Amino acid sequence: MSNKQHCPSPEMLTEFSAGTLEPAASICVSAHLHYCSHCRSELLNLNEVGAQLMTQSSPADINSDALLDDVMKKIDELPEVEAPQVKQRAVSDLPHAVEKMINTAPKPPVWRRLTKSLDIQRLISGQNKFEVALHKIHAGGKTPQHNHQGIEYTVVLKGSFSDEKSVYSEGDFIVRNPGDIHQPMGANNGECICLSALEAPIRLTNPLGFLLKPWLRINPM
């Protein structure tokens, strides 16, 4: 994944690096990093900015020796130090944050059908401003055309989909702003799974769309 068109904006990366980005948006940026080495290396540099600012700021008054004693006592009470982890990609190859949300949910998240070509699996993310969920667009499926009333972040986890503007494939990061209308369509050669964080209810623009509303309403967890 090296198409810079479909990466988070430099601003978002900066806020992610400083830790000031909205949690739901941060989850999506983090999922994107799983696929994008370009953004990963940008972040190494951004972290360096924070690190240098921290070391160049004036140190606070502190009784280091007393505190060090406390810390050493706590360290002695710790269980044996864990061996250095051999890093392996998870077998499922999902971004770590997504995998963790799925695996730590009190009840296993399930797929629910939204339309004949679109399923949703809502995830618990520990914040309530955005609905964080996985969407599955079936091969060749058309999702209902809809109008965004809030921001939506999407990261393609598997497969690809397209809309009026572009084709999006694995790892792509997409921001939809309030007022954007679009109609995503699944690729013909297989299903597409996306992570999304949706800020406010979307409005279906199809006249019969109201039939779907109860299931499409935003449901942050």
Added chain:
Amino acid sequence: MRSEHILSVDKEPVSKSKVAVLSGTNKRDDQWTLLLVEVGTNRDRKAFAQLFRHFAPLLKGFAQASRHEGWFPGIGEELVQEVMIKVWQKAAGFDPSKASATTWIYTVARNCRIDMLRRKSNTQHLPLENEDLWQEADEETPMSALRQRRNEEQIKTCLSQLPKEQDEILRKVYLEGKSHTEASQELGLPLGTVKSRVRLALQKLQVLVTSDYREEMSNE
């Protein structure tokens, strides 16, 4: 694991080899990095104490700089303790070819500070810690250790030469943990001005000088 069912399971696990990147001249030799490697490989308590004396006052200052929701008076020393215990625990996984000790400890501190403030202000079930969001960034990147190190030097030098207002805004963002929006309210500046100051500063540090960045700049 439930998540295995989401995507197909046809990829070989990729194990990461540190051997190649750790060899030869790419190793870092700044004193804090050497000490941290000592802690990691030999569980050296003297080295840890030296790191502690250097970083504790900086970490306390860093903790106190962020007056966010969840802030409490004892946050300074609590953060120092939590971060330094993590440093001890995770030192074996520190890879000096990827980052200096300073950068590595900063990232631990940033993640701890966010989680600490969130824990104090939020009683919801929190499935993710900030560290979880940074696992991916830890993966191998194509950037050479040498280039990474050159970037570090560059950032260090250029930071001291930033105009006052750009330095101020970077401190707000990184040290005080203010979002661009919060910074604009606090400084009484339009959001666009805050954003462009951050951009200009990062450009001077030669961070994030990608093509789309320039494009955005010229559109304003």
